[in-house]
Amino acid sequence: MMSKVRSPEIVMRLSRLGSLHQCRLSFMRQLTRRMAAENWRFSRPVFDIDAAGVGHAVYTAAGPERSYSLVAFAHDLPPEMRSDRVIATAWDATFTLFDGIPTKADIDRLSRNVPLQEAGRVSQSEISVSRANRSVRLWEHFVDALSQGRQPDPQRVAAVGYLMRTTAVYGSGKLGAADREIIAGRPEMAAPFQAEMLSVYLTRWFVRDLVEHMARMRGGDTAVPLDPALARCLGIGNSTGLGMAPFIVNHPVLFNNWIRAREEAIATVRALARASDRAQAQFTDLLTRSGLSVAKWHSEHPLQIAKLAQLKADLAALRQHLGAFDWSPEAPWDRLMHWAEGALSEEGQELLASLILEPYPDLVDGLGATMADDTPDAFIIDGAMTVAEMRRLIEASFGWALDLDWSARETCARAWYVSEEKLEPRLGERFEEPVEAYEQPLAPARDAALAHRALCDRDADQPISVFLQAHPEHRHTLRRAQISASAPYGEIRSNTIAADLMPIDMLRAKLSFFGATHFDPRSDRWVRICMYADAPYPPDLTARNADFWVYPEATA
Amino acid sequence: MSFALNEVEATAKKAARGAGHPWGLAEEAGKATRWLCAQGLDGVAILSTALSRDPSAAACPLAEGAALSDRAAALAGQETLLAEVAAPAMVLPFAALVARQTGQCVTVECKGAWATTDGRRLRLSATFPAAPAPLRLLCGGDPGALDDLRPMATRATPDDVAWQTLERLAHRTYAPATEESRMRGAGAGLSDND
Numbered sequence: 001m002m003s004k005v006r007s008p009e010i011v012m013r014l015s016r017l018g019s020l021h022q023c024r025l026s027f028m029r030q031l032t033r034r035m036a037a038e039n040w041r042f043s044r045p046v047f048d049i050d051a052a053g054v055g056h057a058v059y060t061a062a063g064p065e066r067s068y069s070l071v072a073f074a075h076d077l078p079p080e081m082r083s084d085r086v087i088a089t090a091w092d093a094t095f096t097l098f099d100g101i102p103t104k105a106d107i108d109r110l111s112r113n114v115p116l117q118e119a120g121r122v123s124q125s126e127i128s129v130s131r132a133n134r135s136v137r138l139w140e141h142f143v144d145a146l147s148q149g150r151q152p153d154p155q156r157v158a159a160v161g162y163l164m165r166t167t168a169v170y171g172s173g174k175l176g177a178a179d180r181e182i183i184a185g186r187p188e189m190a191a192p193f194q195a196e197m198l199s200v201y202l203t204r205w206f207v208r209d210l211v212e213h214m215a216r217m218r219g220g221d222t223a224v225p226l227d228p229a230l231a232r233c234l235g236i237g238n239s240t241g242l243g244m245a246p247f248i249v250n251h252p253v254l255f256n257n258w259i260r261a262r263e264e265a266i267a268t269v270r271a272l273a274r275a276s277d278r279a280q281a282q283f284t285d286l287l288t289r290s291g292l293s294v295a296k297w298h299s300e301h302p303l304q305i306a307k308l309a310q311l312k313a314d315l316a317a318l319r320q321h322l323g324a325f326d327w328s329p330e331a332p333w334d335r336l337m338h339w340a341e342g343a344l345s346e347e348g349q350e351l352l353a354s355l356i357l358e359p360y361p362d363l364v365d366g367l368g369a370t371m372a373d374d375t376p377d378a379f380i381i382d383g384a385m386t387v388a389e390m391r392r393l394i395e396a397s398f399g400w401a402l403d404l405d406w407s408a409r410e411t412c413a414r415a416w417y418v419s420e421e422k423l424e425p426r427l428g429e430r431f432e433e434p435v436e437a438y439e440q441p442l443a444p445a446r447d448a449a450l451a452h453r454a455l456c457d458r459d460a461d462q463p464i465s466v467f468l469q470a471h472p473e474h475r476h477t478l479r480r481a482q483i484s485a486s487a488p489y490g491e492i493r494s495n496t497i498a499a500d501l502m503p504i505d506m507l508r509a510k511l512s513f514f515g516a517t518h519f520d521p522r523s524d525r526w527v528r529i530c531m532y533a534d535a536p537y538p539p540d541l542t543a544r545n546a547d548f549w550v551y552p553e554a555t556a
Numbered sequence: 557m558s559f560a561l562n563e564v565e566a567t568a569k570k571a572a573r574g575a576g577h578p579w580g581l582a583e584e585a586g587k588a589t590r591w592l593c594a595q596g597l598d599g600v601a602i603l604s605t606a607l608s609r610d611p612s613a614a615a616c617p618l619a620e621g622a623a624l625s626d627r628a629a630a631l632a633g634q635e636t637l638l639a640e641v642a643a644p645a646m647v648l649p650f651a652a653l654v655a656r657q658t659g660q661c662v663t664v665e666c667k668g669a670w671a672t673t674d675g676r677r678l679r680l681s682a683t684f685p686a687a688p689a690p691l692r693l694l695c696g697g698d699p700g701a702l703d704d705l706r707p708m709a710t711r712a713t714p715d716d717v718a719w720q721t722l723e724r725l726a727h728r729t730y731a732p733a734t735e736e737s738r739m740r741g742a743g744a745g746l747s748d749n750d
Binding site for chain 2: 242
């Protein structure tokens with residue numbers, strides 16, 4: 001039985017998208033489950049790094065048919081050059097994910113290009129290019145403590161969560177790397193962002209090795225290795241600016257497929273008549289562990305501080321509600337979700353929605369394979385569609401936007417643009433800065449309202465091919481509208497150029513599908529996150545620990 | 557230099573926008589240029605010619621091509637004539653879109669050169685002229701009958717000058733770097749040395 005899925009009007013509001021949490025379908029968890037199930041083997045064939053921390057290393061992941069190698073370059077970065085922004089030109093470490101096992105000649109070639117990032121070139125043999133910066137406060141503490149034979153302070157570890165944070169992970173042909181089409185047919189790369197997630201997973205392993213190496217170089221025989229339990233708490237940070245926001249607008253089919261997969265999973269579980277004792281127990285256990293993760297989630301941003309306080313209150317309310325909850329009547333998960341709609345904030349509702357999926361791998365995990373975009377023809381405009389039908393499609397996604405006053409300053413206060421400075425995506429103030437001439441088409445709601453108005457001047461039965469002859473400026477909008485017919489979760493149902501827009505909501509929506517946790521906004525358009533915290537390191541990955549690592553276990 | 561097809565598409569789209577085309581047509585230009593490169597043709601050089609056309613001398617192949625694709629259903633089984641079109645090969649990817657929508661092969665004739673596509677692959681009798689020329693488009697024929705196809709390419713190695721032309725046009729879409737933009741636009745400003 002299929003219960004009804006939540007409508008796009010509910011799900012696609014930015015405030016809710018900005019409250020999403022990871023779930024079974026997250027790309028990191030899809031990857032670790034697959035690698036464990038297929039018994040992937042991991043090795044470190046090269047670790048050639050000197051006392052100053054300069055050199056390179058190779059980490060190889062061998063699957064049933066193919067191997068992938070992270071080639072890591074470690075650098076000695078002057079602090080004044082350390083920046084997480086796209087405009088940076090040097091980093092503490094740079095990486096590429098090589099398709100196979102690199103030869104010495106490959107590494108020589110990569111050593112001349114990967115450290116330069118955007119200023120270098122890679123080839124079809126490389127699948128991703130990335131870089132990372134140290135958390136200065138935690139890195140020095142680790143090297144200092146370990147070199148003197150002591151373990152780092154666990155409280156300081158918890159306060160930051162990672163030793164390095166990536167500041168960009170480029171895939172899909174960027175900088176000359178392999179196009180998505182080259183790898184999309186491989187089972188292990190079919191789900192979205194699997195290469196990027198693998199790269200980050202191997203990067204975390206490299207960072208642990210590097211910090212131990214630097215402590216040995218400083219402390220010699222006095223140095224000790226990092227306590228494995230402490231090492232496991234460490235994730236890899238990621239520092240993300242506005243680049244991710246255009247991505248979810250520019251890939252409506254892909255974004256639809258992510259949201260739709262999760263919504264179908266939620267609806268499937270809500271439709272279950274009963275929850276077995278085992279399912280109840282697992283849910284309750286993971287709810288407790290989820291609380292541990294939330295307790296470790298820190299932010300200095302006022303908005304996130306308020307959301308976190310609310311989420312903690314939501315968790316308390318949920319635990320109290322469960323204390324008296326009668327599981328026996330029909331559809332317990334559906335009843336829980338209904339209760340949450342009236343009792344919890346969007347943060348709490350979405351955490352619960354993700355959690356109820358956990359006991360049901362057989363019902364949920366298969367949807368992971370539906371999250372890629374394999375419909376290249378969705379791009380083609382059907383010019384035979386009538387003006388009336390087109391108007392109806394626009395109204396379905398953007399009915400809420402048609403009556404807004406799009407000339408009002410607060411409605412169109414912002415403009416998305418790309419700077420010539422390393423092509424950094426930026427958000428400007430339309431009425432205060434000279435950026436409108438460079439505006440990117442990232443305001444689908446406004447553009448839909450404009451197109452709709454123009455369509456209202458036309459005969460209802462006219463084909464849109466005729467309309468487009470007179471109005472080529474609406475072509476991108478009509479294309480999106482036709483895509484929305486089969487991808488209704490592809491359109492954000494909020495104004496992406498409003499004066500009160502919070503771009504971090506768009507970033508979080510994407511990052512939650514990666515499987516990120518501990519969203520820590522640094523401003524309204526910049527967010528740090530943690531990836532793979534509490535995950536087993538590659539050599540320790542087994543079918544037993546490959547899935548639920550995202551929920552930390554209580555320590556005695 | 558060898559480029560990923562995704563790089564070609566992204567640069568072609570920005571170049572078309574920089575040349576003054578609306579976003580929707582710029583998107584078509586990106587996909588079309590990628591398609592040409594995937595057929596082993598220098599789509600970058602063809603687009604570069606198309607974007608530098610003399611508007612008084614020849615029609616724009618992007619606008620003409622998109623209009624053909626938009627009327628695909630009406631073209632099935634028909635012959636269509638186009639007057640002078642700039643960079644005639646730029647129409648081929650749009651003929652492919654017609655083929656994909658109608659499920660029929662589309663043949664384009666230009667100055668004695670013939671191109672036939674089923675939407676995915678291409679058979680070409682001779683190189684299309686770079687200069688403006690009229691085109692004849694025939695829609696019909698069983699896609700299964702297509703043989704002697706061009707090999708597909710997964711990379712592009714475009715003419716250097718043509719690539720630079722696209723990059724120069726693409727650059728018009730970027731806002732000039734200013735200190736205010738640097739400070740406000742990305743919303744960072746906090747130290748990353750923590």
